[in-house]
Amino acid sequence: MANILAIESSCDETAVAILSDGKLLSNVVATQISVHERFGGVMPEIASRLHAENITVCLSQALHESGLSFEDIDAFAVTRGPGLIGCLHVGLQAAKTLAMLYDKPLIPVHHLAGHIYANEYVGEFHFPLLCVVVSGGNTELVLMKDHMDFEIIGETVDDAVGESYDKVARVLGLPYPGGLPIDQHAKNGKHVYDLPEPKGMENPLDFSYSGLKTAVINLVNSMKMKGEPVSVDDMARSFQDVAVKMIVDRALKAIEMHKVKQVILAGGVSANSYLRAQMKEKLEGSDVELIIPPLWCTTDNAAMIAKVAERLYEKKVFASLSLGVDPNWKIDHWDDFE
Numbered sequence: 001m002a003n004i005l006a007i008e009s010s011c012d013e014t015a016v017a018i019l020s021d022g023k024l025l026s027n028v029v030a031t032q033i034s035v036h037e038r039f040g041g042v043m044p045e046i047a048s049r050l051h052a053e054n055i056t057v058c059l060s061q062a063l064h065e066s067g068l069s070f071e072d073i074d075a076f077a078v079t080r081g082p083g084l085i086g087c088l089h090v091g092l093q094a095a096k097t098l099a100m101l102y103d104k105p106l107i108p109v110h111h112l113a114g115h116i117y118a119n120e121y122v123g124e125f126h127f128p129l130l131c132v133v134v135s136g137g138n139t140e141l142v143l144m145k146d147h148m149d150f151e152i153i154g155e156t157v158d159d160a161v162g163e164s165y166d167k168v169a170r171v172l173g174l175p176y177p178g179g180l181p182i183d184q185h186a187k188n189g190k191h192v193y194d195l196p197e198p199k200g201m202e203n204p205l206d207f208s209y210s211g212l213k214t215a216v217i218n219l220v221n222s223m224k225m226k227g228e229p230v231s232v233d234d235m236a237r238s239f240q241d242v243a244v245k246m247i248v249d250r251a252l253k254a255i256e257m258h259k260v261k262q263v264i265l266a267g268g269v270s271a272n273s274y275l276r277a278q279m280k281e282k283l284e285g286s287d288v289e290l291i292i293p294p295l296w297c298t299t300d301n302a303a304m305i306a307k308v309a310e311r312l313y314e315k316k317v318f319a320s321l322s323l324g325v326d327p328n329w330k331i332d333h334w335d336d337f338e
């Protein structure tokens, strides 16, 4: 067994965690949300610079909390992708430097595998397993027949669901990131606005959010132009009903098609209260077990990267110091990095 230090910097959270023989000794997250909030979205240049400023502080704090020193670390793990290129670079350079300095293995981890394996802090995996990966940058249904065996069986053909939450929130004058405010406003609203669901998808497990997002933006703008009041609560509810239904419908279809035993939710949008309630309701009384991650696991963190790295350490999946980042790394190619 080993002490693993993991670094995550793919978007707007700089995070460092230390996992020791399955025990999480530290889990430090420095979020940049308050900075990006002003721009209504993540500014990649600013995000990279903030990662560079924060990484050493996060590393020191993680070590301090763990009671270990760098010499005690057996491997340095890092998110190699997907994510923002400049942000990924900061984490990778830090991990490479430490691996070189302390002459220890470098472990490249796929960000979404991290979101999926965050659920191992909650319960054991049973296969075949369906991962509903819903975040700001990704919307995918991933089938797992074994550990670290990922098959993408459905994905968005355009926008990610979290991205559409953020854009809809923006047009409604709600703060960034828009997922939580929409979730909260939707609780007080009624489904009064007629919004479209995508039809005729070639793969029935694929998603499309751009039509829904554009329909909300156009409707809000045309109501404003006509001087009609827009109910934020009702628009949030109408949008969320369609956005979540798309996820639930496809997940149920995939469960049936692939005789799935367990379903796990992963990614930022898995914090959504309506999605959680709907999935619970639909699977109640069935043989399919649902794992819902605790809220701390739904946002970016390095504990989830460490969890994957622990498995890769045992299999000796190590990278050379010439490793580069991959902003578009696909999860089914997680072991393709040289």
Ligand code: KG4
Residues within 6 Å of the ligand: 011, 134, 135, 136, 137, 138, 161, 162, 163, 165, 166, 177, 178, 179, 180, 183, 267, 268, 269, 270, 271, 272, 273, 298, 299, 300
């Ligand atoms: O996993 P994450 O940090 O994104 C990526 O790594 O790509 O997730 C962030 C996304 C944002 O789009 C945010 O609006 C959304 O997750 N989100 C939510 C909720 N909380 C966060 N979406 C819907 N309902 C929520 N309660």
